[in-house]
Amino acid sequence: MEIKTETYEINYDESTMTICFEGSLRLSGMDEYTPIVELLRGIAEKTPPHITLNLRELKFLNSSGINVLSKFTIEVRKNKAIAMTVQGAKNVPWQGKSLKNLQRLMPALELEWE
């Protein structure tokens, strides 16, 4: 499963249960984010035992995008059968600032820094 545009790319590798985000996500409001929300929801609904969310190549994210990741984290939190690891990069400034909020929403979430 993937979404590919000029500015960003999201793909899910079912064999490794890894979702990779790349590029820059600054879409306008929640409506434009709907396809991404649906892709993420589809993955959570399959209840894989573990999800790795690799954000290391996601250079920019606006607050609506932060909202999308938070929504997904809360959805995963509700399903106790799924464990989640978020992979971030300290050299991508927004990640050092904002990824900790995902852990506040889901304390069992593992944050892996590069």
Add this chain to the structure above:
Amino acid sequence: MIVEIFGNFIENLPESPEYLILGFSPSSVPLQQRWRNNGLSADFLADYLTTFFPAKEDDPDTQYKQEEIKGAVSYIANELLENAMKFNNDCTNYPIGLSLHLQSDRLIFMITNSIASNTVQSFQHYLDKLTNADTQEMLITQLEENALEERGNSSRLGYLTMIEDYGAKLGWKFETVEKDPTIVTVTTMVQLNI
């Protein structure tokens, strides 16, 4: 002229030796088409500013500082522009202006846009709440509330993330700049220690 201040707003900002101003005429291009410009403008401001925070090859601290400032400017300027474009009163031709001022100890962003008179009250009510709340708690509550909403076009996370994640101080000034027809503007000021 009616003026109302909320939060941490400095009136009569001392002139800074270095500043940049970007102006947008809101009605010239539809919102969707100019959305991309927000990110471009924010990245331009961030890139431009790195000149003042040179990274030295043999000093990782300076490289880190430069990246950190660049990231913060790009995030904050983009959020301010997105808000201004979204809530601007396009019935007026009042321009949107974003300025960035460099001072010795901080960066100051100021963005001015017009807003519809009938939205002023609810906006001010929100600012009252924001400026008096525990913002860390408010951010988490907002994230939880947003997760329950199926749609809802406003995430209300822009200001909260600037305060909580970037340690910024925020203030707002409302002015009625014209009467008959009434034009109300709001100037948002963001102060970021450097």
